[in-house]
Each structure stands twice: as structure tokens, then as C-alpha cells.
Amino acid sequence: MIYLNDLRLSKSKPFSIVQVIPGTVIGPSEFITTRSQALKHIDRQTKALLFDEMAPRYAFGFVHVQDCARVHVEALDVGKVKTAKVPPWFVAAATSDEGGDGNALWNSAADAIEQEYVDEIKSGVFKVGRTKTPINMPYRVDSSLTESMLLRGEKMRGLEECVMEVAQWYLRLKTDED
Numbered sequence: 001m002i003y004l005n006d007l008r009l010s011k012s013k014p015f016s017i018v019q020v021i022p023g024t025v026i027g028p029s030e031f032i033t034t035r036s037q038a039l040k041h042i043d044r045q046t047k048a049l050l051f052d053e054m055a056p057r058y059a060f061g062f063v064h065v066q067d068c069a070r071v072h073v074e075a076l077d078v079g080k081v082k083t084a085k086v087p088p089w090f091v092a093a094a095t096s097d098e099g100g101d102g103n104a105l106w107n108s109a110a111d112a113i114e115q116e117y118v119d120e121i122k123s124g125v126f127k128v129g130r131t132k133t134p135i136n137m138p139y140r141v142d143s144s145l146t147e148s149m150l151l152r153g154e155k156m157r158g159l160e161e162c163v164m165e166v167a168q169w170y171l172r173l174k175t176d177e178d
Contacts, residue, residue, distance in 0.1 A: 001019060004019055005019070005088040005089070008086060008088075016078075016083045016086055017086070018076070018090070019089035020068075020071055020075055020089065020090045021060075021090070021091055021092065021093075022068050022071075022092040022093065023059070023060050023063045023092065023141060024044075024060070024061070024063070025043065025064075025065050025068050026043050026046055026062055026064060026159070026162035026163060026166060027064050027065030027162060027165060028065070028166060028169035028170075029041060032173065034173055034174050034176060035170060035173045035174070035175050035176070036176050038169075038170055039051070042166065042170075044056040044057070045134065045159070046166050049113060049128065049129050049163050050113065050127075050167055050170070051127055051129065052128060052129035052132065054132075056133075056134040057134065057135065059134035059137050060141070061091070061093025061141035061143075062094055062158055062162055063092050063156055064156065064157040064161070064162045067092065067151075067156040067157055071092040071146060071151070071156075074150035074151065075090055075150060077150075081149065085149075087145055087149075090146040090149070090150065091141060091143040091145070091146050092143070092156070094141065094143065094156040094157060094158035095141055095144060095147070095155070095158075096140055096141045096142075096158070098140065100140075102134070102137020103133055103137070105137065105159060105160075106137060108159075109164075110128050110129070113126060113163065113167060114128055116167070120171065125171070143156055
């Protein structure tokens, strides 16, 4: 990241360098059609929260797959990102509360799952991984520059909203018995 930023600042190349630094990308995939396929491809944080599987190692913020893709596409728009105004990098992750506690963020997502999916938890479809908080949470993320320059001030979706959407998507997928 530092090397590419130094190269960008040197203006020695006949092109602009725009870096996008994404957080954990969370969201459904249109390429997956069954729950068993989904379990192979869902990110570690979502697996930890929805299925009490694998403890995530780290967390540099969270971003919905569509928000992340949009940031990458919009960063290429020379009308929005003038060469002279390119920042060192664009952060593609939802802004986290200043001074926020990682356990509170994680538990808020776990609470939302428990409130919305009572029957699915009772039947064993979901098993909430409340104790699987990534070891370095919180990691302060400020994506306000990215949101203002590339997304017309729209906020990126955070952990809770992303995981809830994955849960809804997962439930719509066919089971192996279907």
C-alpha cells in the first residue's frame, strides 16, 4: 500500500493509481444455489455468527459485497476521482463508531439473529456464535471520504445488516434434500 502510494505521488507513470482497501466482504452470491455450496463459501465472520463455526482471526471492518463492488467501479470514474485529488486509498468498509467496542458490535449482530430467527435457531439451522468475536475488534474504520467522494454520501452497510442479508439468502437456498 505504501509503495503504491509513493508511486502514485511520484507521478512517474502515465496513469493514475487508485487503491481500494476492503474490509471483510459479506453478502450473498448469485452463483450459489444450495446451502451446502453456501457453507463452503460464506466468509469466516458470517460462519462464526450464524453457525458458531470457525473463529475469525481478524476484522478490518465489514462491507456488503455490492457496496464493495460499487466502490471499485466508482473509483475508476475520472469525473469523480480527479487525478490530483486521489487519496492514498479508499476504504471499502462501513464506518464504525468512534470508541466503539468490538464485542458490542458483534453482540448486536448476534442479538439481531436471535430476535429474527428464533425458529431457525430452535430447529438447528442456525447456531449463534456469540463468543467467536475476532481477536482484534474493534478496528476503527472511517470510510467517510470514500462515501462522500464515491457514493454520494450514502453509507455502506455494516456487519449486522450484511449478516442478516446472508441469513435471509441462505434460508432461500435449496437444501440437499430439495
